[in-house]
Amino acid sequence: MISLNELENMALARLPKIFADYFIGGAGTETTIRENLRSFEDIRLWPRVLRGSFQDNFNTQLPGGTLEFPILAAPTAFHKLAHHDGELATARAIAQSNSLMIVSMAANTRTEDICKAAKEVNPHTPVWQQLYLQPDRQFTLHLVHQAEQAGCSGLVVTVDSPVFGIRERDLRNGFNDLPKGLGCPNMIDEHGMTREIEFNESLDWQDISWLRRQTSLPIILKGILHPKDIVLAIEHEVQAVIVSNHGGRQLDGAPATIELLPALADAAQNRIPLIVDGGIRHGTDVLKTLALGASAVAVGRPVIWGLTVNGEQGVKDVMQTLQQELLTATKLCGCRTRKDINQHLIYSNSQTKG
Numbered sequence: 336m337i338s339l340n341e342l343e344n345m346a347l348a349r350l351p352k353i354f355a356d357y358f359i360g361g362a363g364t365e366t367t368i369r370e371n372l373r374s375f376e377d378i379r380l381w382p383r384v385l386r387g388s389f390q391d392n393f394n395t396q397l398p399g400g401t402l403e404f405p406i407l408a409a410p411t412a413f414h415k416l417a418h419h420d421g422e423l424a425t426a427r428a429i430a431q432s433n434s435l436m437i438v439s440m441a442a443n444t445r446t447e448d449i450c451k452a453a454k455e456v457n458p459h460t461p462v463w464q465q466l467y468l469q470p471d472r473q474f475t476l477h478l479v480h481q482a483e484q485a486g487c488s489g490l491v492v493t494v495d496s497p498v499f500g501i502r503e504r505d506l507r508n509g510f511n512d513l514p515k516g517l518g519c520p521n522m523i524d525e526h527g528m529t530r531e532i533e534f535n536e537s538l539d540w541q542d543i544s545w546l547r548r549q550t551s552l553p554i555i556l557k558g559i560l561h562p563k564d565i566v567l568a569i570e571h572e573v574q575a576v577i578v579s580n581h582g583g584r585q586l587d588g589a590p591a592t593i594e595l596l597p598a599l600a601d602a603a604q605n606r607i608p609l610i611v612d613g614g615i616r617h618g619t620d621v622l623k624t625l626a627l628g629a630s631a632v633a634v635g636r637p638v639i640w641g642l643t644v645n646g647e648q649g650v651k652d653v654m655q656t657l658q659q660e661l662l663t664a665t666k667l668c669g670c671r672t673r674k675d676i677n678q679h680l681i682y683s684n685s686q687t688k689g
């Protein structure tokens with residue numbers, strides 16, 4: 336595998352159009368999807384030379400676990416649409432990459448089985464559970480306990496989805512149901528009844544305070560884009576946030592996450608780690624994101640492409656490619672330690688001296 340973009344083309348050629356469109360698509364006219372990609376292209380790295388070897392490593396501590404590289408798997412639904420091994424293949428690959436998998440609430444595999452598969456490969460690999468807080472608090476609590484018992488070490492609460500985004504490709508294709516035999520086995524309640532994922536437009540910060548009282552697991556809020564919401568997240572004792580526009584799948588017209596990052600890092604003041612997702616396709620994108628103040632990045636679609644093309648090995652290839660590209664970019668920039676990865680690496684036209 337040469338690059339993630341090449342892999343994307345292979346995956347799109349292989350998938351039935353209805354699933355390809357679901358995975359690649361976004362809301363509205365997909366402005367935000369394009370912005371996520373374009374914004375990385377608009378940032379320039381400014382290298383130094385003759386500074387000796389990179390003598391550091393990329394070990395990254397996040398709430399509930401340590402990663403070898405600051406690159407993790409974002410929660411994405413329905414891995415069995417990409418490959419029959421589904422989330423188990425993803426989990427094994429992510430564990431072998433010494434990374435972290437965030438299990439989607441809409442996974443086609445039980446979180447318990449995903450955790451088991453990951454921990455068989457690598458007992459220290461962290462797994463987080465993504466949650467949409469459900470209107471029924473009893474059921475939400477059941478989902479939290481399910482994640483705790485499965486061995487998850489973090490709860491990722493997605494907060495950018497009071498309603499479902501309007502995805503024109505899926506409407507056009509009539510993508511409403513999963514194929515026969517596939518479901519969301521984590522959505523079975525304490526009475527054995529299958530539930531649908533409900534979006535809950537009435538959620539507010541008090542629901543986060545409520546959740547905080549229900550569990551001792553770290554809480555990570557996913558889908559934060561405003562500096563004032565960073566401050567509120569910290570006030571509500573969450574342990575990390577994922578700066579995300581949901582890969583352009585919810586609010587079309589939202590800015591690219593990388594453009595917002597400087598203001599968000601300024602608001603966070605290093606009090607909690609910021610994880611950024613949206614349009615990360617190269618090691619240079621990871622380096623730019625770290626330089627602008629993130630602790631780590633998450634990748635969504637590329638994991639799906641790896642899974643589609645080559646199952647577990649395909650996902651491993653995606654992670655390894657990003658990790659190696661990050662190391663190469665770091666060395667080409669003349670960084671000797673992690674501390675050298677800071678805003679001075681970013682060139683802007685208005686700068687005349689470093």
Ligand SMILES: Cc1cc2nc3c(=O)[nH]c(=O)nc-3n(C[C@H](O)[C@H](O)[C@H](O)COP(=O)(O)O)c2cc1C
Pocket residue numbers: 357358359371409410411412439440441465493557579580581582583584612613614615633634635636637
């Ligand atoms: C097919 C697909 C399914 C997704 N499912 C979920 C989900 O279940 N929960 C969630 O919080 N985010 C979900 N996301 C959003 C991702 O977690 C992530 O924010 C986004 O994919 C990052 O952008 P990227 O795909 O450009 O890396 C999904 C994204 C995709 C592409």
Ligand SMILES: O=C(O)C(=O)c1ccccc1
Pocket residue numbers: 412441532581584
């Ligand atoms: O497709 C998505 O982006 C997503 O977040 C989702 C939410 C619920 C069920 C399936 C997918």
